[in-house]
Amino acid sequence: MTGEQHLLPEEPANTSPAEARAAFRAGLRVPTSGYSAGFAQVNVLALPRKLAFDMLLFAQRNPKPCPVLGVLEPGQLNSELLPGGDIRTDLPAYRVYRDGELVEEPGEVLEHWREDLVTFLLGCSFTFETPMLDAGIPVRHLEQGRNVPMYRTWRRCAPAGALTGPLVVSMRPIPAERVADAVRITSRYPGVHGAPVHIGAPEELGIEDLDAPDFGDPVDIPTGWIPVFWACGVTPQAAVMESRPELAISHSPGHMLITDQPDAQLQVP
Amino acid sequence: MTGEQHLLPEEPANTSPAEARAAFRAGLRVPTSGYSAGFAQVNVLALPRKLAFDMLLFAQRNPKPCPVLGVLEPGQLNSELLPGGDIRTDLPAYRVYRDGELVEEPGEVLEHWREDLVTFLLGCSFTFETPMLDAGIPVRHLEQGRNVPMYRTWRRCAPAGALTGPLVVSMRPIPAERVADAVRITSRYPGVHGAPVHIGAPEELGIEDLDAPDFGDPVDIPTGWIPVFWACGVTPQAAVMESRPELAISHSPGHMLITDQPDAQLQVP
Known part of the structure; x- marks a missing residue:
């Protein structure tokens, strides 16, 4: 979309996480590789509350593919990982799955959102x-x-x-x-x-x-x-495709959530 | 109880985890410190299914006090951590909390058990x-x-x-x-x-x-x-006392579940 050109930051690597999220919220749709150097980008998956225990347990039992960095409870739209943000709008592109089928790949998910959705934020390599x-x-x-x-x-x-x-x-x-x-x-x-x-x-x-x-x-x-x-x-997206929950919303591959968490905080001794 | 004397192993440190669990199941009631050297002992907390997501999320947000080593889903009584065992009988002593109040400290919890209980196994220092x-x-x-x-x-x-x-x-x-x-x-x-x-x-x-x-x-x-x-x-027991769920079952302090997991598997580089 040519209308997005004015949103493109001159130096993506030096764009702060908050500035990047604001640009995506305003409509910019680009892969996030190279944005906001030094800050963690994360995988996003939102599921209905009644599946939230199953998903968190799936992550606990499969910690290598599903390292949980944060969870937004029902009704919670931001946290210290995206202070003042909105998980429904602050990614450049989303995927919406219904009964395990990919039905849409929109730039925001306000009309798909439900009050009972629980959002999982998972580390990215x-x-x-x-x-x-x-x-x-x-x-x-x-x-x-x-x-x-x-x-x-x-x-x-x-x-x-x-x-x-x-x-x-x-x-x-x-x-x-x-x-x-x-x-x-x-x-x-x-x-x-x-x-x-x-x-x-x-x-x-x-x-x-x-x-x-x-x-x-x-x-x-x-x-x-x-x-x-x-x-x-x-x-976890492959598990959604196979297990077919009624609704799941994720990031679009390569279009991650950029968080305020410094990469350095993720290193252990 | 004098009737327990015949259950006491001669060398607790050399008792296998399965042998120790069998002795506790048969009625032995002793602190587990010094038992089954080299195998992990764990904290136990069982809560109703409707609180299971909250507990797992509490653990995810507080990983230092609540390191989850395993979760038994509703109806599941054992796992690779206690193969062939029974979480309702294989500890030497339990605590039963109702509405956050400690009501009993029995040697098994068969009569308190409910099909909807989810058991969390948490690492121990x-x-x-x-x-x-x-x-x-x-x-x-x-x-x-x-x-x-x-x-x-x-x-x-x-x-x-x-x-x-x-x-x-x-x-x-x-x-x-x-x-x-x-x-x-x-x-x-x-x-x-x-x-x-x-x-x-x-x-x-x-x-x-x-x-x-x-x-x-x-x-x-x-x-x-x-x-x-x-x-x-x-x-987590302090959280139970403060948050007052209708039912919670835990180990009695010092009377841990002895698992088949070698301590060595818990070391990271």
């Missing part, structure tokens, strides 16, 4: 890509200007109440001599998926062709680089 | 006392053969739905030159309360007299030792 780069570990999809490739796997998540589904993973190829460093560094960020769940041997996850991801874009894998797999925040 | 001792850090209450002293504090937990209450802490005095080591070691065990929440200055927590704990026993503090405070698993 964008956060640990910065310390990987700082350590000199290449992040291939960034080098190639693509979205990270994501795959459904054979691995099942631990079910919880009405929710069940496959583990979804993201893949970053890493030079063989840096794989141990990638494990070491990402293990310090359990709140954003943490250490890898699988290294090499994609066929053991049921992935037949790395060039055909289920979400995102394929990347070229240089000789001597190993595919490394991390648990992915798309996992 | 017994787990990190072993690596502290291994590192040569004295654990004063063990030296003195007492229960650990615990205190209600001025600090409020983050509320969640119908649940609110004060932070309860346990206190271990540590020689000043070993306090940093105690922080370093316990920070590796986030699933059993992790690093301390407060070091020195008990008055800043609202603790007027260290010799008068709210739970457990006082310990003598040698000159040059600093009181170090960890978040405590009694915190």
